[in-house]
Amino acid sequence: MELKKDLLERVAAHVLQDAAFVFAMPLMEERPDLSTWKAVGVRLAFSGPFDGWCEMWVPFEMSKLLAANMLGMEDNAPDAQEMCFDALKETLNIFSGNLLTELAGADPVFNLGTPSVMQKPELLSEGPHYAEAWFDSDDMPILIRVALADQATDAA
Amino acid sequence: MAFNILIVDDSKVTRMMIGRTLTLARVPVQTITEAENGEDGLQKMRASPMDIVIADINMPVMNGVEMITQMNNDASLSKIPVVVISTEGSATRIEELRAMGVQAYVRKPFTPEGVRDTLKEVMGDWEDGAEKRPA
Numbered sequence: 001m002e003l004k005k006d007l008l009e010r011v012a013a014h015v016l017q018d019a020a021f022v023f024a025m026p027l028m029e030e031r032p033d034l035s036t037w038k039a040v041g042v043r044l045a046f047s048g049p050f051d052g053w054c055e056m057w058v059p060f061e062m063s064k065l066l067a068a069n070m071l072g073m074e075d076n077a078p079d080a081q082e083m084c085f086d087a088l089k090e091t092l093n094i095f096s097g098n099l100l101t102e103l104a105g106a107d108p109v110f111n112l113g114t115p116s117v118m119q120k121p122e123l124l125s126e127g128p129h130y131a132e133a134w135f136d137s138d139d140m141p142i143l144i145r146v147a148l149a150d151q152a153t154d155a156a
Numbered sequence: 157m158a159f160n161i162l163i164v165d166d167s168k169v170t171r172m173m174i175g176r177t178l179t180l181a182r183v184p185v186q187t188i189t190e191a192e193n194g195e196d197g198l199q200k201m202r203a204s205p206m207d208i209v210i211a212d213i214n215m216p217v218m219n220g221v222e223m224i225t226q227m228n229n230d231a232s233l234s235k236i237p238v239v240v241i242s243t244e245g246s247a248t249r250i251e252e253l254r255a256m257g258v259q260a261y262v263r264k265p266f267t268p269e270g271v272r273d274t275l276k277e278v279m280g281d282w283e284d285g286a287e288k289r290p291a
Contacts, residue, residue, distance in 0.1 A: 019265035070173050079172075086169040093167070093214075094264045097243025106247040112214045114166065 003103070003148060008133040011102055012144050015095045016137070020087070021069040022062075024142055027134035032141050034124055039143070041118035042089050044096050048110030052148040054099065056092040057123055062140045063088045089115035099146065158186035159279065160204065164197035164211040164223065165190075165241075170264075174210055174241065174271070181272030184282050194223025201233050208279060213242040213249070224256050237278050241266060 009026055016022040032039075041057035058066070061075075067087035068075035092115050100110045130147035161178065163171045171190045178185055189204065191197035195218040197211065209227075213220035220240060227233040240253055243264040250261050259278045262270055276282070 015265060018267075067169060070169055072176055083169050083172075086167055090167045090169050094243045097245060097264065101245030106245060109246045109249045110244070112243065114214075114216050 003131045003146060005131065005133055007102055008099070008131060008144055008146060009135075011099045012095055012133060012135060012142075015091065015098055016135070016142075019070065019091055019094050020066045022066060022137050024135035024137040027136045027141055029136065031134055037123075037141075039120075039123060040085070040088065041123055041143075042085070042092050042115045043118050043122075044089075044092050044115040045113040046096060046100065046110050047113075048100070049104055049108045050148055052146065054092060054096045055118065055143075055145040056088060056095065057118075057143040057145075058088065059140050060084065062137065062142065065138070065140075066091055085117055089117075095144070157282075158184040159207040160187045160189070161185060162189045162191060162197060162200055162206045162209045164192075164194065164209060164215070164220070166192055166212065166215040170212070170241075177266070177268045177271045178275075180268040181275070182282075183272065183275055192217075194218030194220060194226070197223050198226055198233070201227070201236065206236055208275070209236055209238045211238060211240055213240060213244055213253075221253075221256070224253070224258060228257060239274060239278060241271070 013024050016024045038059060039057040040060050040063055041055055043053055043055045045053040063084035064075045064080050067083040068077065068080040070087050071079060071083065073080055093112065096112055130145045132143060132145045135142040163174050165171050175188050189200050191200050193215040211220045211223060224238055227236065237259045239260045239262065240258050241262045241264060245263055253261060260274045262274050
């Protein structure tokens with residue numbers, strides 16, 4: 001199973017737009033310094049014909065925007081602030097399901113885990129081989145990482 | 157008539173999104189009840205009569221497949237139509253759900269129009285007064 005960067009970009013752009021009305025383009029500018037980037041992240045592990053995980057990291061302001069857009073409210077509304085991690089988790093959940101169908105086709109069944117909140121050191125850890133794609137939306141960077149167990153990627 | 161609707165999803169955002177979608181789609185709603193997982197959903201179905209259940213599949217504690225299995229084994233719940241809204245795109249899983257009696261499947265991300273059209277297929281067209289109660 002080969003994980004292509006353009007597939008990550010296509011699925012992520014589709015999900016961000018259709019699930020959260022966030023229009024994201026591949027990041028053309030310099031990537032943020034991970035050691036100083038103020039970001040929140042979530043991870044979802046999956047198992048099936050192949051195992052792996054997906055992560056999504058965004059600035060906190062972007063997580064509030066995701067929640068606000070998904071719920072149809074202002075991003076400074078109390079509900080939007082309360083729901084920001086839930087919105088990020090759900091966005092990742094939708095991304096993961098759509099990506100796996102694109103990768104493996106319509107027949108295989110995958111078991112998706114429950115998304116969990118990540119801690120900053122996990123953003124910096126090198127870990128196993130993973131693919132990543134950066135996006136820009138409203139001048140805020142978005143990072144998506146995908147790891148497939150024992151699989152090759154060309155998007156790192 | 158208006159429907160008593162149960163939304164079963166572990167994501168509060170998704171439950172709220174589906175609730176908002178029902179409003180945008182002008183679905184006639186009597187009550188919307190929310191549940192965090194299949195076990196919670198079964199308890200709420202047994203506590204109050206529901207006209208339709210909208211459920212996710214991947215949930216902690218009790219997933220959607222287990223919940224539907226228990227509904228099928230309970231004569232008081234087995235007639236309630238179930239619509240699954242999930243991120244899964246596996247045709248194999250969708251066929252399994254259909255075989256279990258799931259009335260319709262909507263894939264995330266969903267649109268209000270998609271949810272409205274699906275509910276109309278299951279519940280009948282409420283806009284022209286031709287609603288039908290589930291069997």
